[in-house]
Amino acid sequence: MADKDQNNQSTELEELAKDNQKLKNDVTLGQKYLMWIIIALSVVAVIVLIYIFAVRQPGVKASNEAISQADITLSQGNDSLALAQYQQVADEYGYEAGSRAALMAATLNYKKGDYEAALSDLKNFDAKEAVVGAAAMSLEGDCYVNLKKYDEALSSYDKAIKASGDNALYTPLFMMKKATVLREQKDYAGELKVLQAVKTDYPQYAATYRIDIDKYIARAEYQAGEKK
Known part of the structure; x- marks a missing residue:
């Protein structure tokens, strides 16, 4: 019995030594x-x-x-x-x-x-700065307009509008450029929507730059109705 206990202890010690190693x-x-x-x-x-x-x-x-x-x-x-x-x-x-x-x-x-x-x-x-980046996108749109690539111009202006956020000086300017392209494409309903957004969201813009926004809205509204 004593030998068996001794053997068990020896086995346990060997296993412990292996674990330690x-x-x-x-x-x-x-x-x-x-x-x-x-x-x-x-x-x-x-x-x-x-x-x-x-x-x-x-x-x-x-x-x-x-x-x-x-x-x-x-x-x-x-x-x-x-x-x-x-x-x-x-x-x-x-x-x-x-x-x-x-x-x-x-x-x-x-x-x-x-x-x-x-x-x-x-x-x-x-661009590292939002306003400068927006201006660059607007310049890109202007290039496309002069090349008569109007779909690309609209995409660039949309990027410019998004980049400038709520900037009261630049955002309505980019929106007016977009409205001009939509008019060139005879999308009067689209033009009307953009012009109304400029009037609603940036009421001071038209007054500051002496733009008769109501005249443009009325014209787009009339032509959009005629096109239906």
Whole structure:
């Protein structure tokens, strides 16, 4: 009986020793994994720091200097050279300066009537601020209008309206542009709906810019009724 008890105790001790060894192995393995994770994170941190100080900051500085030169050229009245400089910044640099350069190039191309080029420039523009983004979408819509691509223009104006939110200066302006396109498409009911929304939601807009909104509403209402 005593031998049996002794054998049981011996077996239990062996199992306990195995469990302890397994636990040690697991801990050692976990420590190794943790060590490699720490090393990996350290490497990533070093790469990020190298990028910030060796790549990004010099890149931002160079792009800011380049677009400043383009701004100076534009202020001197040399639109053609300024356009080339803005496009160079947009093509060769990223960051905020590159994005603003794309918008400036689009504006200058629109001004000289090259609407396709303006649309191409706008593809490189990334708005960081809602109102500027809305204005860019509106410019895109204006380009499409001049190219007589009215469906695309409406889509751009809708984006501009959404981006500008409740801005009392810009939103009704974009809505009026949309109404003009709808009228061009002879969608008088759609035009009427937009004009009524401008009058209801932005009552000060018509007064500020001396727009006889009621006259436009009456005209759209009459033509929408005739079309039925």
